[in-house]
Amino acid sequence: MKVSEVTAVIEEFAPLSLQESYDNSGLIVGRPDDEVYKALLAVDVTEEVLAEAVAEGCDMIITHHPIVFHPMKRFNSASVTERCVEEAIRRGIVLYAAHTNLDSAPQGMSWRVADMLGLEKLEVLQATNDAGAGFGVVGELTNAMPSEEFMRIVIERFGVKALRHSDIVKEQIRRVAICTGAGASLIDAARASGADLYLTADLKYNDFMRHENRIILADMGHFESEYCAIQILFDILSKNLCIFAVRKSVCSRNPVNYMTR
16 A cells, blocks of 8 residues: 555544644655555654564554654764664655644544543634634533542543642532643633633643632643554544554653652
């Protein structure tokens, strides 16, 4: 199957036109007319993921995060990024990423997390100019529940090792806003949506002071919030390309480690 046939299915769900101007989604290594037979799905391209692709006979790696995000001036194996790109080229492995276009696509990343948490009546948190597209979602739980109970569900369902949160200003919550990945820029939108709790990642120290006693801010971790990309991509490809082999990476892991007392 040609690379272009595989990417067309992904881009029908998450058009590249939806990606942010700073992003580098799309085909990174390889050509549209290259023939591919088996894809490995991961959050990031790492040396471990590349080795897994080689071991499993995968000639394409599809990730959420693009391996090349900033312009590169040389390839001399001095960094992980350089080594991964060099190895992919040597091995003839195609690299493709669906990043902010998958974030903002209707039924994309935040929608999937919301669905996994049982939220209903979902709406886009910050809409873009494209119909139905945007970043984040806001919805409601079937019944109100204690805020601490909800956060413990997040910990268990997503394998979160450390969930950071602001003051618990509401003992019971029902309306929840979600943005996968780095979502500090949507704190004000979450507050304006009337959400009792905003679940996101990559919040800084000062971000936790922006709740104004109106909303709970909860940081579940960047990797944890975006691991669902693997399942989204698996669903897209397995349902639309029955003759194309797709494998979920077992080496896709969180680069952040936690030390407990």
